Amino acid sequence: MDRKMWHRALVAALVIVTVTGGATAAAADEAHRLTGADPAHESVGGGVAPASTVVALPDLAIAHRLPSGGMNLWRMPLSELEDGFGQPQLVKTLDFGGFSYDNSRTIAGDFGDITASDDGTADHLIWHRQPNGGVLLWAVGGGADTTPRLWHDLRTGGWSYAASTPMVGDVNGDGWDDLVVTHSTGNRGDTNIWVFPSDGTRLTAPQHWATKRSGDSVLPPRFLLGDLSRDGEGRDDVIEVQGDVYRFVGGTLQSVLQYGAWTSGSLQSYYTDAVFYGPKSAGWSFGSSRQLTGDVTGDGLIDVVTVHAQPKGGILVWMHRGCSYDTGTQYCMEAPVVWQDLRTGGWSFAGSRQHLADTDGDGRQDLVSLHSQGGHPGILVWRHRSTGTGLETPEVMADLKTGGWSYASSREAVADLYGTFVG
Numbered sequence: 001m002d003r004k005m006w007h008r009a010l011v012a013a014l015v016i017v018t019v020t021g022g023a024t025a026a027a028a029d030e031a032h033r034l035t036g037a038d039p040a041h042e043s044v045g046g047g048v049a050p051a052s053t054v055v056a057l058p059d060l061a062i063a064h065r066l067p068s069g070g071m072n073l074w075r076m077p078l079s080e081l082e083d084g085f086g087q088p089q090l091v092k093t094l095d096f097g098g099f100s101y102d103n104s105r106t107i108a109g110d111f112g113d114i115t116a117s118d119d120g121t122a123d124h125l126i127w128h129r130q131p132n133g134g135v136l137l138w139a140v141g142g143g144a145d146t147t148p149r150l151w152h153d154l155r156t157g158g159w160s161y162a163a164s165t166p167m168v169g170d171v172n173g174d175g176w177d178d179l180v181v182t183h184s185t186g187n188r189g190d191t192n193i194w195v196f197p198s199d200g201t202r203l204t205a206p207q208h209w210a211t212k213r214s215g216d217s218v219l220p221p222r223f224l225l226g227d228l229s230r231d232g233e234g235r236d237d238v239i240e241v242q243g244d245v246y247r248f249v250g251g252t253l254q255s256v257l258q259y260g261a262w263t264s265g266s267l268q269s270y271y272t273d274a275v276f277y278g279p280k281s282a283g284w285s286f287g288s289s290r291q292l293t294g295d296v297t298g299d300g301l302i303d304v305v306t307v308h309a310q311p312k313g314g315i316l317v318w319m320h321r322g323c324s325y326d327t328g329t330q331y332c333m334e335a336p337v338v339w340q341d342l343r344t345g346g347w348s349f350a351g352s353r354q355h356l357a358d359t360d361g362d363g364r365q366d367l368v369s370l371h372s373q374g375g376h377p378g379i380l381v382w383r384h385r386s387t388g389t390g391l392e393t394p395e396v397m398a399d400l401k402t403g404g405w406s407y408a409s410s411r412e413a414v415a416d417l418y419g420t421f422v423g
């Protein structure tokens with residue numbers, strides 16, 4: 001079953017639960033995490049669980065700086081279908097062995113059943129700077145055994161912590177998250193794209209998938225992962241966001257914010273036409289925006305959400321809906337529309353971070369915002385539920401204003417995880 005069909009089945013299943021169970025709350029005790037495979041994996045590996053029982057159970061994986069310089073790793077269930085919704089749970093304290101919050105990047109996903117006790121909660125990855133400028137890659141699996149495992153020693157071979165950026169996605173479509181690392185080559189801004197494929201228990205040796213030429217982008221681009229291709233074949237593509245490039249728009253050469261995509265799933269990745277040009281003259285700005293990928297509409301096609309700062313303060317949330325009709329290009333994205341106007345109410349672009357996750361199990365990913373608290377160090381976590389055509393008024397899903405939480409001393413990532421209904 002492909003991802004699109006799976007989402008449709010999911011929505012149908014929830015309708016049944018709601019009707020027979022009275023409310024989604026009735027399902028809270030019946031949601032169990034999946035290990036071993038997620039829906040896409042089962043479609044490849046020869047299906048096991050009925051698709052109608054599968055729901056998204058994403059985790060927010062938080063890394064928080066310790067006074068010693070180390071870090072705490074936390075997980076917070078993001079789905080209200082699960083016990084512990086919105087409540088951070090400490091996974092591991094890394095105050096030994098040289099682990100450093102400031103000298104590492106942390107991401108999370110579903111990289112495999114890493115230990116015998118892996119329970120399908122977030123697996124954490126630590127991309128750690130070494131004294132010689134290289135990298136060590138550590139993993140902390142979900143479940144009881146949180147001993148960090150050294151997966152790759154990248155202190156040699158030309159690896160540079162400073163020149164690399166780790167990302168998470170499933171680029172070969174087997175249902176396990178893979179690590180994708182963009183690495184500057186030092187040659188006129190060219191970028192190598194490396195993939196560390198998961199084998200279901202760990203990330204295997206890095207493979208060089210592509211070299212992206214710098215082209216005419218003035219600013220270093222941002223890279224995202226998402227299955228943007230029209231057929232939604234289940235393999236994440238590499239999406240490149242460029243700023244201050246000049247393109248003819250409406251017959252006029254203009255500075256634009258531009259999104260393009262690379263195919264994944266083979267050793268021959270290549271750049272295709274940009275799917276969006278946002279002219280500077282219309283207010284689009286690379287530096288004043290950030291992009292997210294996910295299925296916000298619930299149709300199984302990946303959408304791009306752009307969170308954009310506004311000149312007089314606040315934020316607009318734009319939706320570029322993914323589409324499947326024939327546009328003559330391999331990729332398809334509809335013109336952006338505003339899904340939420342947060343220009344009032346104290347919303348700050350610089351003082352917030354956003355993610356996408358399905359927080360209510362309806363198959364539509366919702367916007368999740370972590371917001372700083374002015375002069376106070378803490379955090380409020382908001383969810384903006386997707387209706388399929390817009391976002392509902394944000395509501396607080398976790399109040400981390402006290403308890404030692406610091407917006408400035410933490411970072412987080414969403415792990416896309418799954419579970420089943422029983423009964």
Ligand SMILES: [Ca+2]
Nearest residue numbers: 112113118123
């Ligand atoms: Ca795992």
Ligand SMILES: [Ca+2]
Nearest residue numbers: 170172174176
């Ligand atoms: Ca994979």
Ligand SMILES: [Ca+2]
Nearest residue numbers: 295297299301
């Ligand atoms: Ca969609």
Ligand SMILES: [Ca+2]
Nearest residue numbers: 358359360364
């Ligand atoms: Ca949702």
